[in-house]
Amino acid sequence: MSTVRIIARHTGFSIATISRAINEPNKVSVETLAVVRNAMQELNYEKKEKIKKKSNIFGVIFPNISNPFFSELLGVLENEAFHNGRCILFFNSRHNLHQEKIALAECKSHGVDGVFLVPHSTSPEYLQTIKNLPFPTVLLTQTSPCLPSVGVDHIEGGRLVADHFFSSGHNKIGYIGPISKQEGKYIGFINRLNELGINISEEFQFNAVEGTFLKGFINSCIDENQNLKISALFCMNDMVAQKVIEILTEFGFVIPKDLVVVGFDNTFTSRILGITSVSQPMQEIAHVGFQEMLDLIKENKKFENYSAQLLLPRLVLRESSLQLKRK
Numbered sequence: 001m002s003t004v005r006i007i008a009r010h011t012g013f014s015i016a017t018i019s020r021a022i023n024e025p026n027k028v029s030v031e032t033l034a035v036v037r038n039a040m041q042e043l044n045y046e047k048k049e050k051i052k053k054k055s056n057i058f059g060v061i062f063p064n065i066s067n068p069f070f071s072e073l074l075g076v077l078e079n080e081a082f083h084n085g086r087c088i089l090f091f092n093s094r095h096n097l098h099q100e101k102i103a104l105a106e107c108k109s110h111g112v113d114g115v116f117l118v119p120h121s122t123s124p125e126y127l128q129t130i131k132n133l134p135f136p137t138v139l140l141t142q143t144s145p146c147l148p149s150v151g152v153d154h155i156e157g158g159r160l161v162a163d164h165f166f167s168s169g170h171n172k173i174g175y176i177g178p179i180s181k182q183e184g185k186y187i188g189f190i191n192r193l194n195e196l197g198i199n200i201s202e203e204f205q206f207n208a209v210e211g212t213f214l215k216g217f218i219n220s221c222i223d224e225n226q227n228l229k230i231s232a233l234f235c236m237n238d239m240v241a242q243k244v245i246e247i248l249t250e251f252g253f254v255i256p257k258d259l260v261v262v263g264f265d266n267t268f269t270s271r272i273l274g275i276t277s278v279s280q281p282m283q284e285i286a287h288v289g290f291q292e293m294l295d296l297i298k299e300n301k302k303f304e305n306y307s308a309q310l311l312l313p314r315l316v317l318r319e320s321s322l323q324l325k326r327k
Contacts, residue, residue, distance in 0.1 A: 002043035059107035059115040061091045068267035076286040136296035143308035150289040157278040157313040158188025170232040174204035177236025238263035238270040260321040274319035
């Protein structure tokens, strides 16, 4: 195989000129570039690809660090990185797609070895643009066949809450959270209740985003005699569950005597306030996600499709839902 030195001897140019023609072609004349390229072809010269130097830095992009779940997951990821001799570069996208794209661009410019992402969108078109970036990306808490992903079975989480309400004797039930066919916890919750012969009135289903207008919904669940129309309520996360309990307490109701409340995520908020919650195994999410990332770096290739790794949730019972069974 020919070398830069051989091409320089063949063309009469200096080694520096040949190097510039190969690596920075815009810095030599068109005539010189043509001569060098002809010589490269004639002498069967192949340019050696630069081996990317590892930075030992992983990017982490989360949508809302004010949510205790993500702040706790970040801490677990940092600990996992430390034990693997790596560092974390964190970005908060604030539920904004534009900011998420800026964060991904920053990860590229910093030469990170990989990115852990909770994406704003899981559309195949958007995830394909992420796949084309020069580093592997692992999705956390959300899953897609487009990219490696580690999530929790939210459908099973919803079923656990439905079973808990049913076994406690509740049939006047409400729900606060996203209402769509893509929302696993909602689908699992509603379908399981239907299997148990319980239908939730649309009146008691509140399509909330991070708990906006909660007080109005709670008001709508109170009858003219100032009694609650429902006896159990499933909330999209622990933050919403906390806010619901605050509003109900302000209205003079007692939890769980007047209303059973269950959250999702099992964050320190639920642990401190005694809120029953569906636990997402953060330690396992971080560990499995990190191992997936290390394998991707070792393999150094991307595939057309991936199988999501789904972890099982569990229901952690606390004071907010523990009461005598209703007859």
